[in-house]
Amino acid sequence: MLTNVEHIGIAVRDLAASNELFAKLLDVQPYKAETVASEGVSTSFFKVNQTKIELLEATNPESPIAKFLEKKGEGVHHIAFEVDDILAEIDRLKAEGFTVLNEVPKRGADNKLVCFLHPKGTNGVLVELCQEIKE
Numbered sequence: 001m002l003t004n005v006e007h008i009g010i011a012v013r014d015l016a017a018s019n020e021l022f023a024k025l026l027d028v029q030p031y032k033a034e035t036v037a038s039e040g041v042s043t044s045f046f047k048v049n050q051t052k053i054e055l056l057e058a059t060n061p062e063s064p065i066a067k068f069l070e071k072k073g074e075g076v077h078h079i080a081f082e083v084d085d086i087l088a089e090i091d092r093l094k095a096e097g098f099t100v101l102n103e104v105p106k107r108g109a110d111n112k113l114v115c116f117l118h119p120k121g122t123n124g125v126l127v128e129l130c131q132e133i134k135e
């Protein structure tokens with residue numbers, strides 16, 4: 001079951017500059033900075049009450065963020081939903097006809113297991129599913 005919007009991902013060209021901009025906008029400092037080499041991204045996370053914003057900068061030209069920036073420029077990149085059982089959600093969404101880009105959940109940022117749905121099947125919105133990794 002999807003429980004809530006876990007974060008909104010925003011593609012940026014210059015993470016340091018965008019950190020300053022969003023700190024002014026949200027009146028809060030990022031609570032986490034993390035590079036996810038497997039995704040080719042460096043991220044910053046901001047939290048305002050229960051709302052999280054994830055800023056993403058590409059770490060290499062092959063990164064999905066680099067391709068997105070080339071094509072669409074800076075802006076909202078994805079919406080992430082929290083799920084309580086990512087494997088069950090993958091099965092459910094596949095059965096509903098959605099295209100799951102990675103049927104084996106991968107380690108994401110902020111201590112999560114993640115997967116993505118192809119935006120072509122979700123009205124042009126890249127959807128991420130996140131499940132908290134319980135250590």
Ligand SMILES: CC[C@H](C(=O)O)C(=O)SCCNC(=O)CCNC(=O)[C@H](O)C(C)(C)COP(=O)(O)OP(=O)(O)OC[C@H]1O[C@@H](n2cnc3c(N)ncnc32)[C@H](O)[C@@H]1OP(=O)(O)O
Nearest residue numbers: 009036039041064067077101108109114116119124125126
């Ligand atoms: C995991 C760390 C962190 C976390 O929260 O834990 C992250 O969020 S990492 C985020 C970065 N990683 C990903 O985005 C992985 C999933 N993304 C992909 O597999 C690709 O980016 C994909 C398949 C969405 C697009 O691949 P690619 O860019 O190589 O293909 P195209 O350029 O041909 O795009 C196909 C089609 O989709 C449209 N598109 C691409 N990206 C997006 C997007 N973010 N939102 C909406 N639409 C998108 C693109 O414009 C093409 O449409 P078309 O009409 O053909 O132009």
Ligand SMILES: [Co+2]
Nearest residue numbers: 009054080128
């Ligand atoms: Co994300």
